[in-house]
Amino acid sequence: MTANVPEVFGSLVFNQKTMKDRLPKETFKALKKTLDDGAPLPLDVANVVAHAMKEWAIEKGATHYTHWFQPLTGITAEKHDSFINPQDDGTVIMSFSGKELVKGEPDASSFPSGGHRATFEARGYTVWDPTSYPFIKEHTLCIPTAFCSYTGEALDKKTPLLRSMEALDKQAKRILKLFGKEVSHVATTVGPEQEYFIVDHKLYSERKDLRMTGRTLFGAKPSKGQEMDDQYFAALNPRIVEYMEDLNDTLWKYGVLSKTEHNEVAPAQHEMAPIFSTTNLSVDQNQLTMEVMKKVAKRHGLECLLHEKPFAGLNGSGKHNNWSMSTNEGENLLEPGKTPESNAQFLLFLTAILKAVDENQDLLRISVASAGNDHRLGANEAPPAIISVYLGDELYAVLEAIKDGKPYTSDKNEKMTIGVDVLPSIPKDSTDRNRTSPFAFTGNKFEFRSVGSSLSIAGPNTTLDAIVADVLKIFADELEGASDFEKALNALIAREVKAHWRIVFNGNGYDESWKVEAKKRGLLELKTTPDAVEHYLDAKNVKLFTELGVYTKQEMESHYEIKLEKYAQVLNIEVNTMLEMISKDILPAAYKYISAVSKTVSELKSVVPGAKASAETKVLSELDVLVDELSEKAELLEKAHEKAEKAGSALAVAKAYADTVKPAMEEARAVADKIEPLLGEEYKPFPSYEDLLFRV
Incomplete structure (x- = not known):
């Protein structure tokens, strides 16, 4: 353990201090001008x-x-080149040019493109993102970059994120100017709380489902789970x-502001949980964090599971995306504030x-949609698949008064006047936390709790930045042309709060x-990834993203195909793994135990004439029924799988x-999980939930 944290913090990062x-x-x-204002960096x-x-x-x-980038696989990619440059005398020098820093050309043929690029169209470019610091990883200088095709389409998650941040910056500055504030830059900030499971690596390696899919496809409920609430914030295992x-x-060496650590519920x-960073930097650091979590676990003979639902019947893992907006002068635009103009602002x-949230429920749900997260959303530890906003009692009451055109009163001692007569006073920072809310205001930020633990936060934050930028543009267009700003402001706030009150739920x-x-309110409940993604190319969504310049229509069409294809690919792998485990592990283990018990019954009756062996016979009878049922369920699953693969379009x-294969998987699992408790300990085909959860 490092003794002097300030000394080693960021020691592997080419940060501003090092620059x-x-x-x-x-x-x-x-370079600082590029970092702060996004100005082009001259080649010299x-x-x-x-x-x-x-x-x-x-x-x-x-x-x-290496140019370290984030293709549409959702993970990072890198191609390494050495610094060596040959000399005429047979020696080498170590060199690195500005051209090599700024631009690279990795093969782009095998990354997801949604069918818009053929395999032979291999050319792709990586372009240095100077707003995210380079770092050293395992003897390699990693340079964060954007990734695009030869024809300019974004092939990554970073490029749209940067575009959305730029769009929000532009529109937020227009709003601030209305309040007499000239700022050079507005950025969104994010602090992603990362949940994860840790299990013993040896036990992990003995589970085919964990190795292949990241989650357990089978597993009987252990005698103890999380019902005692004794894991949450408990003393840590040595x-x-x-x-x-x-x-x-x-x-810390990578400059990641890792702040909080604790046991979670399961x-x-x-x-x-890290301290907030600008969204672009936070996205890069979270990708690096997930990689580091896994590598460090292996060093300790452990395995880090980032799947949203690795164990049935237990809490899954999310990534709470704490999102806010700040000026380059340090003003948090979601802080209620102490001055009249700040309150109105x-x-x-x-x-x-x-x-933005009300009009784009579909886009927010799509941004967190995945096969893994579908298991988690709506379960008893995660927000439902219905998007809503939590404000806390006091802020709820303030907006309700605005909606109803009534005066607001509070018994709180501390109040802040808004400075506009029509609007009421706002109590300062009096929100509780609501674990069941997908999008909760928590004092000076919003916590987007629907994000899955394995997901790149680039997509959700691109969507958040874009939908808010779109609304700020509409507001700025209206208010900039107003002859009486205060009157127009009052009317706009009252009108829009009333129009979108349905999205507020405490x-x-x-x-x-x-x-x-x-x-009844007309809110969407998009339960599965296909249900959500089906709306991605709706006219209003294409209009929003393309007019802001966040995505082109072709990029959106590509993403639509990729999201659906990845969902089907994940389920395909899970089904194949499940069928293999049934045929090679679970049924053979059951047959072996049936044989052993049958032998015991025969030997008992031969030694003890008239012995009933009722307990043994009962087990044999139960296993015989379950084995037959599991075989039947496996056949039905295989047929559903084959039918799904031939359904037609990516959406179909x-x-x-979603509609037929997943239910068939659940039915097969239910039977297999009944078999497991009947088997003797030495006949278990793989480590049980009890082994995985309580042997760390």
Whole structure:
């Protein structure tokens, strides 16, 4: 464990401090302008930066560099090149040019493209993103980059994110100007709380389903689960302490602001929460964090599970995406504030977010849709698949007064005047937390709780930034032309709060009555990934993204195909794994146990004439019925699988998997999970839930 954290923090990162120390003053000034304002970086400046970066990297033990990017697979990719450059005398020098820093050309043929690129169309480009710091990973200088095709389409998750951040920056500055504020930059910030499970690596390696799919496809409920509430925030297991110390040490060297660590609700479940960073940097760091979590676990003979629902009957894992907006001067635009103009400003931004969420429930649901997350959303530890906004009692009452055109009164001592007579006072920071809400206001930020634990946060934040930017543009267009700003502001806030009141819900999202109420309100419940993705290319969504320049229509069409194809591919792998485990592991184990018990019965009756052996016979009878039933369920699953693969379009295939294959999988599992408790311990085909959850 590192003793001096400030000394090692960011030691593997070419951050602004390192830049300032190693670059000529004018070069650093030019690079800083790029970092702060997004100004283009001249090639002569890039050459100086590249040389300094290479020298620093070599000192840190690096021999190679890579353009580190985020293709549409949802994970990161890298192609390594060494710094060596041959000389005429047979020697080599270590060199790195500005051109090599700024631009790379990896093969793009085998990355997902949604059918818009043929395999022979291999050319793709990576372009340095100077707003995200390079870092050293395993003797390689990793340079965060955007990834696009030869014809300019985005082939990654970073490019649309940068576009959405730029769109929000532009529209937020227009709003702030209405309040007399001239700022040079507005950025969104994110702090993603990362949940995960830790299990013993040896036990993990003995489970084909965990190795192939990341989750258990079978597993009888253990005698103890999470019902005692004794895991949450409990004292850490010594082995987990060692893991977390190593994890923090590694993440701090990468400049990741790992702040909080604790046991989560389910056995073997934990959480790591970082301090906020700008969204672009936070996205990169979260991708790196997930990779580091897995590698550090292996160093300790453990396995880190990032799947949203690795164990049935236990809480799954999410990634709570804490999102806000801030100016380059440090003003949080979602802070209620202490001055009249700030309160009115806060209300306008808040109203914009309500409108954005209400009008784009489908896009927010799509942004977190995956085969893994479908298992989690709506279960008793996660927000439902219905998108709604939680405001807390006091802020709810404030907006309700605005909606109804009534004066607002509060028994709280601390109030803040808004400065516009029609609008009421706002109590400061009086929100509770609602674990059941998908999108909850928590004092000075919104917590988007629907994001899955394995998901890249680039997609959800691209969507959030874009939909809010779209509404801010509408508001700015209206208010900039108003002859009486205060009157127009009052009218706009009151009108939009009333129009989008249906999205506000402070109650229990787990309660079945909420589904009924949400339907009455006209809110969407998109239960599965295909149900959600079906709406992706709706006219209003294409219009929103293309007009803001976040996606082109072709990119959206590509993403539509990729999302559906990936969903079907995940289910395909799960079905194949499930059928293999039934035929090669579960049934043979049952046959072996039946044989052993049958032999015991025969021997008993031969030794003890007239012995009933009723207990043994009962087990044999139960197993005989279950074995036959499991065989039948496996056949039905295989037929449903074959039918789904031939369903036709990507949407038809995905829907077939969701509507027929998944239920068939659940039926087969239910039978297999009845067999497991009947088998003797030594006949278990693979480690049980009890082994995995309580032997760490």
